[in-house]
Structures are given as structure tokens and as C-alpha cells.
Amino acid sequence: MSYAMFGSQRRGLGTQRLLLSLLLLSVWEAGSGQVHYSVLEEAKHGTFVGRIAQDLGLELAALVPRLFRVASKGHGDLLEVNLQNGILFVNSRIDREELCGRSTECSIHLEVIVDRPLQVFHVEVEVKDINDNPPVFSLKEQKLLISESKQPGSHFPLEGASDADIGENALLTYRLSQNEYFSLEVPTHSKQTKRLSLTLKQYLDREKTPELNLLLTAADGGKPELTGTVQLFIQVLDINDNDPEFEQSEYKVRLMENAAKETFVIKLNATDRDEGVNGEIAYSLMSVKPKGKLLFILDENNGELRVNGTLDYEENKFYEIEVQATDKGNPPMAGHCTVWVEILDANDNAPEVTVTSLSLPVREDTHPSTVIALISVSDRDSGANGQVICSLTPNVPFKLMSTFKNYYSLVLDGALDRESVSSYALVVIARDEGSPPLSATASVPVEVADVNDNAPAFAQPEYTVFVKENNPPGCHIFTVSARDADAQENARVSYSLVERRVGERALSSYVSVHAESGKVYALQPLDHEELELLQFQVSARDAGVPPLGSNVTLQVFVLDENDNAPALLPRPGAGGGGGALSELVSRSVGAGHVVAKVRAVDADSGYNAWLSFELQPAAGGARSPFRVALYTGEISTTRPLDEADPPRQRLLVLVKDHGEPALTATATVLLSLVESGQAPKASSRVLAGAAGAETALVDVNVYLIVAICAVSSLLVLTLLLYTALRCSAPPREGACGPGKPTLVCSSAVGSWSYSQQRRQRVCSGEGAPKTDLMAFSPSLPPGLDKEVGEERQEAGSNHLGQVSSIDFLLFCSLC
Incomplete structure (x- = not known):
């Protein structure tokens, strides 16, 4: 904005003052603006109200240098601004009833001033009502004098309660304690002139019931509701007299809200058909609702009603004044009337917004352009002050469409997804075109209804x-x-x-x-x-x-659990599994000669199926010339046999698995010692064949060792490769039927169990069909490794170059 330079010194002092006033007015208009916030009453200290610096377009860093300050008439300590972040917050307790009384609109007007350059902003903070005031009766006890001659159906006015809140929070309902004489007649919204009163249901009998104590309870419409009570003391009079009567039961008067004190309102006149003292009448104010008894005064002699305080249309639009006319008889009788005082408004009303819900909640598959709600706005002012423009919260999938003057449709403007946003808190802002403009807001909560578009x-x-x-x-x-x-x-x-x-x-x-x-x-x-x-x-x-x-x-x-004990197998060709194992042993055999073999199998898997063989001590503690191999079950001599050895040897071999707890079986081996010439021919042929095989084995010893090493190395490499492929391959269906085996480690001493789901015989051809085949690595525990070494050393002394029984078992298992 450009400003004219003062070039002439001959202008008068009055002209200079006029130009200076115009300059200040221009600066004021350039910086003026209005921001609207809302806050609930009784909010705690520090409650966030709004980002006032950001909403006014001010830089945070410039708040202190530009002397940012907030001024409010009479409410300077309620709200405060944090100059570090520009946030307006609640500084002290806000009581809406204390600020605005019963006015439907209650706001705190703030004036924000910054210097360098001078700017002035107007901020309006709306204080919203909560249900924090219970209904209150002006008296703790109301006394009623009722003659026993009163007819059933007679009405007796009561002083109702008042509630400092507004709206639903101040909507009062009444209930009366149970009794047989009176019922309660309550006012309705459709008929404002109807008042709270007691209705007589049946004749009173003073001799039977001289007085009644009833409890009247008033409850407001808040959630949760608050209540107030008053004790009704009813005294039944025995004298049948006339009550004073007003010319009208109700009077209606209009007053401007700026009416001065002692302004005449109305003159009330009541008459009594009695004579003398019983016809003399005194007037009194019973109550003025809501909370307006101090605003009016009544002359008790002539019945003139006058203004006694300051009226405010925004606080109360109507006053219900209960007037009682009492005669001076004994006992005194009373008549009642109601004066309705309507307060006329000045031009100071903000717009009002009304939302009519149509289809809430909204399904998340609702198509755009669907009408959600109807909105109407109104302003009780006139002219430009009554013309209203309506807008909606930005960045929501909804929009407002004007359908008629001051009527709008809330329309869906995009797709909804309940799983992303389950509800929207829409705010409709209505602003009139007055100067300064006044505005109002209405919240439209929109719930998004779910459709089944997500599978578990x-x-x-x-x-x-x-x-x-x-x-x-x-x-x-x-x-x-x-x-x-x-x-x-x-x-x-x-x-x-x-x-x-x-x-x-x-x-x-x-x-x-x-x-x-x-x-x-x-x-x-x-x-x-x-x-x-x-x-x-x-x-x-x-x-x-x-x-x-x-x-x-x-x-x-x-x-697997160790739930199967070892089972003894019959000798090949024996044809049955029962009885003891009998063998003929020549006394000429040397140390380490295998004379018999105990065969057993275990239906379990892994360690639970790993069998070991132990020779039980002979009776009497005599040392036996035989021993059993720990893992093969082969019974061999520990020394050359002599004539001192008994001709019949009974050996008990304990077969034990490695489960927890271990399960066992006992095999009985009967050995008969005979001279070499007494051995059966078949045995001789077997021994001769064994001798020949021994000679042949010595000849191919070197080749057999090389072959065993090669096959073992190849098999270990194949198992490692297969294990790696199985671990990396995904699981397949049908695992309950025949499938590929799984290699799992089941031993702390390095043994491996190779489990299959299809039953098969072990490669040696001995024993019953088994599910699991075990291959034990040579890395045995220290005690077992030493025993196996001794067996190998003794076997090597008798069969040079012959593979030990443990190696042979390992080779068969790897097969």
C-alpha cells in the first residue's frame, strides 16, 4: 500500500490528525483476520487448542522479536500461547456457565497483536458444554398447604429445578416418590405454558393423613445423567375457603434484552371472594427459571413486576416467573399464575447448522456420488449478517453440494476402505457475511460399515x-x-x-x-x-x-519313544524264535574264536533301537572262557579251552537298547564242549570251509580294505549331498504314505539314524523287517571305543588281515 507524503507545512493541525487516523486504520485492516477454535469446558491445563501461529501465517522464530501478545477482555488467564511452538493451550479452568450462562453460543474472543509491522488478528475460541451441572432446586424443601376439600384432579404448582447446562444436558425430567394421593404433571416441549404441578388423585382426609412428605427428583438429559431432589412437605388444611385467583393463569410479556433496571414489566391483579382479612392479598415471587430470581422484583402490595438486573438474550430467551398471591386468612390460601417474559434479540447471532443423517453408517463399497446426509444452515440475523456460506473439512472423500438456498447434500466423493479408515470426523463450517463475520461448526461423524472383502x-x-x-x-x-x-x-x-x-x-x-x-x-x-x-x-x-x-x-x-523291547531272532535255518541257542564247540579252538552269535532286533528308531550285548556273570562267580561282543552279539573265546573247562556251558546274554529308560531281553546260549574228532561232519565241513575262506580272505585282504574304504567314502559323500538337498527342498504332500527318507542326528556320540517310512530288511539279511536302519560312526565314547579296540586286537591275533566284526557291521549298515 502506498502512502502520500506530507509536503505542505501550511496544513492545519486537524488535517494532520485526520491523515494519521486514516494511516492507523489502514494498518489495522491489513493485519486483521479471524481464526476459529473450539475447546470443551473444564479442559485440563495444557490442553491443545490450536496452532495459532501457523494458522495466522506467522513464523515461529519471529514471535518474540515481533512482540507477539494475546489480549482478551476479562479472560486473559484462561488461554495462553507457547511462544516456542506457537500453540494455543488451556491455561486455567474454563467454566462455560460462568462465562456465558445458558447462552447456546459461548466463545472467548482473543486479540492477537504483533509489531514490526503492526498486525492485529481476531481469534474466536468456542467453549463447548459438558454435563457438569446437576439440576438444582432453589429450595431444599417446598411446603404446600392443601385443603382437604380439594377435588380430585386439582393441580398444585411446584417450583421446578434449573440446570446451568444447555441443550440435552439441561433437558429435565421429573419423577415423584410413590404415594396414593398425588401424581406428577410435567411440562412438555410442545406446550411451553404447561407447568410442573401435583395432581390430586383422590380426596384428602386430614384426620387420616394430616401431612405428606414426598420426594421430587429432577434428572437432566446428559450422559451420564445428573439428578437433584427436593422434599415436598404437604400440609392438609381442614378449612374449606376460597383461593385468590388471578385474572389469567398465564401472562406473556416481551422485553428488549437491553432494557434498563426498574423497567416496568406487568401489573398483576388477583381477587379473593372472601371478605375481610381472608380477602386481603399479598404478592410474592415463587421462582424465576432459569436462575433469574434476582433479575426481577415484585411489589407485594400492588403486584407490579419490574426489571431488577441486566437481561441477556444470548443467555436466556425466555423467563418463566411463578407468582403466588396469598390471602391473610387462617390458614392462608394461595393462588398462582405464570408470567412468560420473552427477551427480544439484538443483531449478534452466529449461524446455526443442522445435520440430518440419511444413511449412516456408510458401507465401504458404497459408490461415489451417494448422498450421505442433508445439511441446513440458518442465521437469525437479517441482511448480510444472515447470509451464510457453508464449507467442509478438507482432505476427506466427501463434498458438499448445494441443493437449495441454505440447504446442502453431503455426498461421497471417493472410494472407502474400512480397514484403512474406519470413521471420519467431518466438520461443517458455516460463516455469515457480516462484519466481522460470525461462524459456527457442526460435527458429522461418519462410520464406515464393513463388507466381507478380506479372507482369514x-x-x-x-x-x-x-x-x-x-x-x-x-x-x-x-x-x-x-x-x-x-x-x-x-x-x-x-x-x-x-x-x-x-x-x-x-x-x-x-x-x-x-x-x-x-x-x-x-x-x-x-x-x-x-x-x-x-x-x-x-x-x-x-x-x-x-x-x-x-x-x-x-x-x-x-x-519315537522307547516303547519296544529288543526281540531275539532265531538262528538262520532254525525256523522258530523260541528256546535257547545251542552250539557245539571244539575244545581245540584258540582264543578269539567265534562260537555263536545272538541276534536281536528293536522295533523302535534311533538310539531307542541301538542294541548292546552283555554277558551276565556265571553262577558261583566262576570266570567264563567266553565273552560277547558289545554291538555284534558274537560270542567268542577269551582263551584256549582246556580239559578243566566244564563240558556244558550255559551263558546268559543281556540284550539292552539305549532308550530312556532302557528295555532289555535275555538270551540263553547252551555251549557243549566236544573233542575235535567228535564234532559233526557238517560242522567239520563248516570249519574246513571257514579255514579255506580264511586263507582266501588273507589273499584278498589288501583288495578288500581298499574296496571298503572307497565304498564308504563314496557313501558318506552321497549322504551329505542328499542331506543338503533334502534340507533345501520344500515339503511335499502325502508324507503319510511311502516317501523319501529323512536323515536326522539322534546321538550325542556321533551316531546317525536313517529312518524310512516303508518297512525293509537290513542289508545283512538277518532279523525281522524294521522301519529304521542304524549306522553308527566309529567315534564312540571313550569306554566303548577302548572295548571295541580290544576286540579288534584279539580278533587280529587269530585272523591276520581279517576285518573286525565292528567294521563288518559298519560296512553292512552303510550298504
Whole structure:
């Protein structure tokens, strides 16, 4: 803005003052503006009100240098501005009733001033009402004098309660304590002239009931509601007299809100048909609602009603004045009337916004351009002050469309997604075109209703569960859980098994799943020897229409327990598994000669199927010339036999697995010592063949060792490669049927168990069919390694170049 330079000194002092006033007025108009905030009354100290510096377009760093300050008439300590961040906050307790009384609109007007250059802003902070005031009766006890001659249906006015709040928080309802004489007649909104009163239901009998004490309770419409009570003391009079009567039961008067004190309102006149003292009348104010008894005064002799205080239209538009005319009889009788005083408004009203909901909540699949609500605005002022412009909160998928003068439609302007935003707090702002403009806001909460557009989802596509065999029936083995991003019924998930066949049986005979909790139960004891892996799917479906679902895969590995004792195998060709093992032994055999072999098998897996053999001490403590190999079960001599050895040897061999606790079996071996010439021919041929085989074995010793080493190295390399491929490969379906084996470490001493799901015989051809084949590495515990070394040393002394029994077992196992 440009300013004219003062070039002439001959102008008068009055002209200079006029130009200076115009200059200050221009600066004021350039910096003036208005920002609107709202805050609930009784808000705590420090409650955020608004970013006043940002909303006024001021830099935070310039607040202090430019002498930023806030001024408010009479309310300077209620609100304060933090000069560090430019935030307007609550500084002290705000009581809406103290500030604005019962006015529907209550605001704190702030004047924000900054210098260099001078700017002035106007900020309006609307104080919103909360239900913090209970209904209050002006008296703790109301006394009524009622003649016993009163007819049923007679009405007796009562002084009602007043509530300092506004709106629903001040909407009062009344209830009367239970009694047989009186009922309560309450005022209604449709008829403002109807007043609170008692209605007589039946004749009073002073001799029977000389007085009544009733409790009148007033409750407001707030949530939660607040109540107030007053005690009604009713005295029944025995004299049948006339009550004073007013010319009218109700009077209506209009007053401007700026009426001066002692302004005449109305002159009331009541008459009494009695004579003398009983006809002399005195006037009194019973009550002025709401809270206006000090605003009016009544002459008790002539009945003139005058203004006694300052009236305010924004505080109260109507006053209900209860006047009582009492005669001077004994006992005195009274008549009542109501004076309705309407306060006329000056031009100081802000716009009013009314929202009519049509289709709430809004489904998230609602198409754009759908009408959500109807909005109407009004202003009780006239002219430019009554013309209103309406706007909506920005950055929301809604818009306002004008349908008629001061009527708008709230329309959906974009797609909705309840899972992203479940509700919107829309604010409709109505601003009139007055100077300065006044505005009002209305909140439109829009809830987004859910549709079933999300299927239940599991955290993982597959779960691995380990269960020990021989579990109790009905035990809980796992819990599946799926989450649905929808709400209510659309998010209520139920679970079920995806039925399939497991071998010749249905999956539901093995496991079940609880429909609500997702807990999976084993219906029967699982047997590792029968089923090592049970793979199945659980389905999760929501309760939407149509329902959506998803599946998750469970792999249940049945872990082996030592529940099978070692079983003794018959000697090859024996044809049966019962009885003791009998062998003929020549007395001419040397130390380390194998004379018999105990064969056993265990139906368990891993360590539970690793068998060891122990020779039980002979009766009487005699040392036996035989011993049993720890892991092969071969019985061999510990020294050359002589004539002193008994001809019949009874050996007890304990077969024990490595489970926890270990299970055992006992084998009885009967050895008959005979002279070399007495051995059967078949035995001779066997010994001769063994001697020939021994000679041949010595010849090919070198080649056999090389072959064993080569085959073992190749097999170890193949197992390592296969293990790596199995660990990296994803799980396959149908794991309960025949499938590829799984290599797992099951020993602390370096042994490996090679488990298959299809039964097969061990490579040596001895024993019953087994599920698991064990291959033990040579890295044995120190004690066992020493014993095996001794066996090898003794065997090497008798069979030069011959592979030890442990190596031979290892070779067979690796096969």
C-alpha cells in the first residue's frame, strides 16, 4: 500500500490528525483476520487448542522479536500461547456457565497483536458444554398447604429445578416418590405454558393423613445423567375457603434484552371472594427459571413486576416467573399464575447448522456420488449478517453440494476402505457475511460399515509340530490362528479339517480341530512305528456372506519313544524264535574264536533301537572262557579251552537298547564242549570251509580294505549331498504314505539314524523287517571305543588281515 507524503507545512493541525487516523486504520485492516477454535469446558491445563501461529501465517522464530501478545477482555488467564511452538493451550479452568450462562453460543474472543509491522488478528475460541451441572432446586424443601376439600384432579404448582447446562444436558425430567394421593404433571416441549404441578388423585382426609412428605427428583438429559431432589412437605388444611385467583393463569410479556433496571414489566391483579382479612392479598415471587430470581422484583402490595438486573438474550430467551398471591386468612390460601417474559434479540447471532443423517453408517463399497446426509444452515440475523456460506473439512472423500438456498447434500466423493479408515470426523463450517463475520461448526461423524472383502489369513503357510508317540487320547498338540481384517461377523473365524485319507483311514480318525479356538487335538495315541509324519490342512472361514477362507498346512512329526523291547531272532535255518541257542564247540579252538552269535532286533528308531550285548556273570562267580561282543552279539573265546573247562556251558546274554529308560531281553546260549574228532561232519565241513575262506580272505585282504574304504567314502559323500538337498527342498504332500527318507542326528556320540517310512530288511539279511536302519560312526565314547579296540586286537591275533566284526557291521549298515 502506498502512502502520500506530507509536503505542505501550511496544513492545519486537524488535517494532520485526520491523515494519521486514516494511516492507523489502514494498518489495522491489513493485519486483521479471524481464526476459529473450539475447546470443551473444564479442559485440563495444557490442553491443545490450536496452532495459532501457523494458522495466522506467522513464523515461529519471529514471535518474540515481533512482540507477539494475546489480549482478551476479562479472560486473559484462561488461554495462553507457547511462544516456542506457537500453540494455543488451556491455561486455567474454563467454566462455560460462568462465562456465558445458558447462552447456546459461548466463545472467548482473543486479540492477537504483533509489531514490526503492526498486525492485529481476531481469534474466536468456542467453549463447548459438558454435563457438569446437576439440576438444582432453589429450595431444599417446598411446603404446600392443601385443603382437604380439594377435588380430585386439582393441580398444585411446584417450583421446578434449573440446570446451568444447555441443550440435552439441561433437558429435565421429573419423577415423584410413590404415594396414593398425588401424581406428577410435567411440562412438555410442545406446550411451553404447561407447568410442573401435583395432581390430586383422590380426596384428602386430614384426620387420616394430616401431612405428606414426598420426594421430587429432577434428572437432566446428559450422559451420564445428573439428578437433584427436593422434599415436598404437604400440609392438609381442614378449612374449606376460597383461593385468590388471578385474572389469567398465564401472562406473556416481551422485553428488549437491553432494557434498563426498574423497567416496568406487568401489573398483576388477583381477587379473593372472601371478605375481610381472608380477602386481603399479598404478592410474592415463587421462582424465576432459569436462575433469574434476582433479575426481577415484585411489589407485594400492588403486584407490579419490574426489571431488577441486566437481561441477556444470548443467555436466556425466555423467563418463566411463578407468582403466588396469598390471602391473610387462617390458614392462608394461595393462588398462582405464570408470567412468560420473552427477551427480544439484538443483531449478534452466529449461524446455526443442522445435520440430518440419511444413511449412516456408510458401507465401504458404497459408490461415489451417494448422498450421505442433508445439511441446513440458518442465521437469525437479517441482511448480510444472515447470509451464510457453508464449507467442509478438507482432505476427506466427501463434498458438499448445494441443493437449495441454505440447504446442502453431503455426498461421497471417493472410494472407502474400512480397514484403512474406519470413521471420519467431518466438520461443517458455516460463516455469515457480516462484519466481522460470525461462524459456527457442526460435527458429522461418519462410520464406515464393513463388507466381507478380506479372507482369514494365517501368519505362516505351514507349521511343523513335534508330538511324542503314545500320547493320551484327546491331547492338545497345536493351535492354529487366523486373523481377519474385517469386523464383527465378517471377522468371526471358524476352523475345520480338510478331510483326506491317511492310508486306509480318514484323517478325522487321527486328529480334530476346535471350530472356534483353532486347537488341534490328537484323537488317539500315535505310533511312531506305524506313522512317522502326518501332514494335513486346516481351513479357516469367516462368517461373512459369502464366506471367505484360506488353508494352512500342518506337518505333525511323531517322535519315537522307547516303547519296544529288543526281540531275539532265531538262528538262520532254525525256523522258530523260541528256546535257547545251542552250539557245539571244539575244545581245540584258540582264543578269539567265534562260537555263536545272538541276534536281536528293536522295533523302535534311533538310539531307542541301538542294541548292546552283555554277558551276565556265571553262577558261583566262576570266570567264563567266553565273552560277547558289545554291538555284534558274537560270542567268542577269551582263551584256549582246556580239559578243566566244564563240558556244558550255559551263558546268559543281556540284550539292552539305549532308550530312556532302557528295555532289555535275555538270551540263553547252551555251549557243549566236544573233542575235535567228535564234532559233526557238517560242522567239520563248516570249519574246513571257514579255514579255506580264511586263507582266501588273507589273499584278498589288501583288495578288500581298499574296496571298503572307497565304498564308504563314496557313501558318506552321497549322504551329505542328499542331506543338503533334502534340507533345501520344500515339503511335499502325502508324507503319510511311502516317501523319501529323512536323515536326522539322534546321538550325542556321533551316531546317525536313517529312518524310512516303508518297512525293509537290513542289508545283512538277518532279523525281522524294521522301519529304521542304524549306522553308527566309529567315534564312540571313550569306554566303548577302548572295548571295541580290544576286540579288534584279539580278533587280529587269530585272523591276520581279517576285518573286525565292528567294521563288518559298519560296512553292512552303510550298504
